[in-house]
Amino acid sequence: MDDIRPRVPARPVRFFDKLRLHMRDAGLAYTTERTYLHWIRRFILFHRKRHPSEMGAVDVEHFLNHLSEQRDCSAGTQRIALNALVYLYRRFLDVPLDGLSFTHAKRPRRLPVVYSRKEIAAILSHLKGAGRLRIELLYGAGLRSAELLSLRIKDIDFGSSNIYVRSGKGNKDRTTILPSALVPELKRQIERVRILHAQDIADGYGDVYLPDALARKYPKAARETAWQFLFPSSRVGPCPRTGEVRRHHLHPSALAKQIRRAVVAAGIHKPARAHAFRHSFATHLLESGYDLRTIQELLGHSDISITEIYTHVVNRGSKGVLSPMDCLSNNGEIQEEPALYAIAV
Template sequence: MTKSPFLQSVESFMIARRYSRRTISTYLYWMKYFIVFNNKQHPSDLGNVDIERFLTFLAVDRHVSAATQAIALNAIVFLKTKFLKQEVGHLTQFSRSRRQRKLPIVLSRTEVSALIGQTSGVTKLMVSLLYGSGLRRMELLRLRIKDIDFDYCQLQVWNSKEEKHRLTTLAEELIEQLKLQISQVKAVLAEDINNKEYAGVELPDSLADKDKETAFQLDWHYLFPASKNSPDPESSLLRRHHFDESALNKKIKQAAALAGIEKQVSSHTLRHSFATHLLQSGADIRRVQQQLGHADVKTTEIYTHVLKQGAQGVQSPLSNL
């Protein structure tokens, strides 16, 4: 996306506050859209009426989902309140998106097994964790060695800013594979430390400026590191980042094709399958909510609709003959 000097300054503002690259890219997209929609007026000259008109356009003309409309609103409010230091009043005079959320695609247990069976090595471990622990793709890739609790068979999963975390289950069947992966990361780290230009792993804000040695400790390194070092896009320091998310997506789709699965499969499909299979097994929905890290149980309830999707909860009379 071509950025104006204004949006470049917003980008620098967000980078300085260590927002994730994904959030920055998403917010800049909606900020630019908002500005263009309003005939390229400076956002400091735009008020609540302009914001509400844009949100109505997204719902009525673009038919975006409620979630997409909410993201656009968050981006605009961030621009006005955080960057421009302007107040935004209560926004009520706009049409809310009525587009219903699609039911998530879920794999059967047989399909999950077939998918995993078409993977090997580190890819197999990543796919197994996505399904076995209900992780989002970036939660998996941002896992650090310190986040694994072998004694209690659980993972500590942090949000993008590493400020909040939840605990989720870890399958005992993966422990030996995980220990092997850690030994491989240890070997990679030993090589990196011999490189005088290596600046260690990227640390969360709370540690980045306090303890430089922590960046070289094994526990803080990513469980799934990139295949080679590269300059940090923000600091230009040489670091080893985590495994590339697009490469993981590609491997999952390839495995699904080899397994003969005709559904649209992504990393999130495995998370959806984790939640649905837990509920099928009789797990309490509140417990599933905690495992997934949903703030609102209503988000988790979508999976109860998946369970009813096939026959609306009705057993075929043929089964009783």
């Protein structure tokens, strides 16, 4: 249950409790809260546990230089650390950080890991039941792993063939497609969850965690089948906020292990990552002729330039260009040049 916010005292005394409360009042997503707190702790430890109020812009520059020069971190990592420290000083301590001068980490250009359609089929052949369904949803709906695991039964809309993604990256909601081929197995999974939930209630628990203040607004919702996670954990445990014994969703590490085993069993020599199925979803849609704007909406990207990276891995080789070597037969004779694959952008 490490994606549930821990409780903070109403009148906090400790520095990090005050900072947590400030972030929650500002409406930051919990993932952002955890990331910012991580880098603020790193900053404080780097300066030998000096209080942030005793430091300023020079100390921030020193830390950011350390990340790029000594730690050899990526540009993205350095940017996240900078965002955390800007929040700390400008928004929490109300201290300006103007004119920061530091060594910027190099921004490498990396292409996403994409599985071919044959590789997707090979991976799925080594899975079954709910485990296979999870990977099919990652690929078939373009979900992030956290979005998949946070799905509740009510988020599956069979009538409109939509999946509702709640509080995705950036704390935004969106809809994505529900693959019709997965409808029968999804209904079987919902029935399995319903039976498990009924057993939990019979065993003396059964309330599920509800985000924000929904538990107070809808006190009976936590025991309703519609609010149960689509992929519940195999075990129950105490909630970090209330101590109440509950069944949460499957842990991300369990999903990662399952993917790793399936990729290795399929004999695929590419990184075994849950996010690769989302990359494959976007790339295969682009290959099928769908426009970037549509793919951007399905993925939930705020900027289309993020979606444009998939044009670099679509079809054959770079940018869909056909190698002249492919126009030669085995004996060196020139073959009829096949039509180039059109990339819809």
